[in-house]
Amino acid sequence: MGIVTRGRYTINDIHYVADFDTLVLAGDTEFAKNAVFGYKSSNLRDWIEEKTGGRIPASIVASVSIELLRKGGPDAVCQHLCSLKKGSTCVVNTTSERDMAVFALGMIKVELMGKHFLCRTGASFVSSYGPTRSRT
Structure with a gap:
């Protein structure tokens, strides 16, 4: 396959x-x-530095690994995101819808604690993050 x-x-x-x-x-x-x-x-760390003209250096961009998603689940994602300083930039590694869903659940847990995020994502994140409604 x-x-x-x-x-x-x-x-x-x-x-x-x-x-x-x-x-x-x-x-x-x-x-x-x-x-x-x-x-x-x-x-993606270099891409962020490139797109921000160096304002955000690749060396300070955080990352969520596939291992964290798969072994730690939403709680580990929540803990990792809570450890980031306000205004941090973070890359998320995913290779499946399940990886994306685990990240979204962890992020939602942090949001329920009152933290906010600005996300630049692909469409697959949107379907993992929130419920979709039929337009019929």
Whole structure:
């Protein structure tokens, strides 16, 4: 069984795009070459530094690992997010809808404690984070 076409995966902070059964570094895709929205970095920590013009250095970007998601679950995510200073930037590694759901549940736990987040995400996070309603 091959990888789902056009899926997105973040592994060890490196962002990939699936093209049938091949993972392509996001920085090597046609979208990355776009004159308006383009970028060079596939490492999301480096991408953040690139997109902020160095205002947020890659060295201070936090990360949620796949291991934390899978071994610690939502409670570990909650604890990790609570440990970050206000205004921190964080990369989340996921390769499945389950990984995304675990992260979303951990983030919701932190929000219930009164903390707030600004997220720049793909569409898969939105379906994990909140209930969707049919428009029919």
